Amino acid sequence: xxxxxxxxxxxxxEPLVPGSSEKGQITQEVVKHGGLxxxxxxxxxxxxxxxxxxxxxPAAMIGTGGWLGLALIFLFTANAGFSGTRLGLxxxxxxxxxxxxRGEVRDPYPAIGExxxxxxxxxxxxxxxxxxxxxxxxxxxxLIAQLLGSLVASVGxxxxxxxxxxxxxxxxxxxxxxxxxxxxxxxxxxxLATTCxxxxxxxxxxxxxxxxxxxxxxxxxxxxxxxxxxxSIMFAYAGASTFPTIxxxxxxxxxxxxxxxxxxxxxxxxxxxMAAGCYFSLGDQVTDNIVMAM
Numbered sequence: 184x185x186x187x188x189x190x191x192x193x194x195x196x197e198p199l200v201p202g203s204s205e206k207g208q209i210t211q212e213v214v215k216h217g218g219l220x221x222x223x224x225x226x227x228x229x230x231x232x233x234x235x236x237x238x239x240x241p242a243a244m245i246g247t248g249g250w251l252g253l254a255l256i257f258l259f260t261a262n263a264g265f266s267g268t269r270l271g272l273x274x275x276x277x278x279x280x281x282x283x284x285r286g287e288v289r290d291p292y293p294a295i296g297e298x299x300x301x302x303x304x305x306x307x308x309x310x311x312x313x314x315x316x317x318x319x320x321x322x323x324x325x326l327i328a329q330l331l332g333s334l335v336a337s338v339g340x341x342x343x344x345x346x347x348x349x350x351x352x353x354x355x356x357x358x359x360x361x362x363x364x365x366x367x368x369x370x371x372x373x374x375l376a377t378t379c380x381x382x383x384x385x386x387x388x389x390x391x392x393x394x395x396x397x398x399x400x401x402x403x404x405x406x407x408x409x410x411x412x413x414x415s416i417m418f419a420y421a422g423a424s425t426f427p428t429i430x431x432x433x434x435x436x437x438x439x440x441x442x443x444x445x446x447x448x449x450x451x452x453x454x455x456x457m458a459a460g461c462y463f464s465l466g467d468q469v470t471d472n473i474v475m476a477m
Contacts, residue, residue, distance in 0.1 A: 218434035221441050223368055227429050228267070228422075228446035230375035233453055234319070235326045236419030237382060240454055241389075241461035241469040243415035246408010249401060249462055255416050256458060260451045263420045267443030270295070270426045275437055291427035312424040319421060327351045330474075375449070382453050385473055386460040393464030400467045419454060 219227065244252040273295045277284045288294060292312060296304030328347035361367045430439040461473050
């Protein structure tokens with residue numbers, strides 16, 4: 184009788200080969216108790232990606248003639264969804280091949296880079312993630328400071344933008360001390376809910392204001408406008424660096440693909456009406472920050 188293959192011997196085999204008995208066992212091992220569900224993870228993904236970039240979408244339509252810009256939104260939605268599912272599969276592969284990734288992991292994206300191409304993959308991933316989050320964080324701080332400054336100025340209290348930025352940064356700092364996304368999931372729900380409500384109010388206001396415009400101007404598409412729209416729309420879909428982190432907190436990490444597809448559907452439902460409704464209501468009167476055009 185041939186000796187049975189031990190678990191240690193199976194570790195050197197390709198885990199994705201059909202018929203491998205280890206894959207089913209490992210899939211059960213990575214199911215965690217108390218982690219994020221499919222819907223909660225989808226809300227995290229959508230809430231993390233839907234941010235200040237949505238305010239620039241109507242202005243991005245100016246240089247594209249409108250319809251081409253809407254096509255770019257559809258293209259980037261599909262691209263972000265596909266990228267999210269591939270990242271999810273990459274993490275599942277790591278868990279199948281390496282036992283150390285089946286528990287709590289604080290840096291899943293750099294781990295994927297390191298196992299894919301080596302040490303330099305981890306370094307490049309960490310640099311890219313840091314630059315992306317730093318740039319996005321600066322945009323959010325400036326935007327929040329501007330809105331707070333304008334609100335408080337209406338009651339007669341005025342501070343410079345720089346001071347407001349410091350105040351906002353200090354207030355947001357404690358949120359960075361939390362462990363993983365599952366530790367502050369209510370924030371994700373609140374972020375997505377407030378974003379949806381704000382976008383709805385902006386679209387309705389732009390439509391009402393557009394009804395008072397006698398003649399609307401829709402500029403012809405230009406090469407410069409298309410490139411600017413490309414960058415603005417791409418920024419609206421930034422946030423893939425956090426995908427593996429959210430997946431690592433899921434109760435069943437193998438179902439991350441469902442969360443990614445739901446999140447992309449939510450983003451498309453927010454971005455498309457925001458861009459189309461505001462642009463076709465105001466024409467060339469939209470501004471870089473659509474709130475300032477209201």
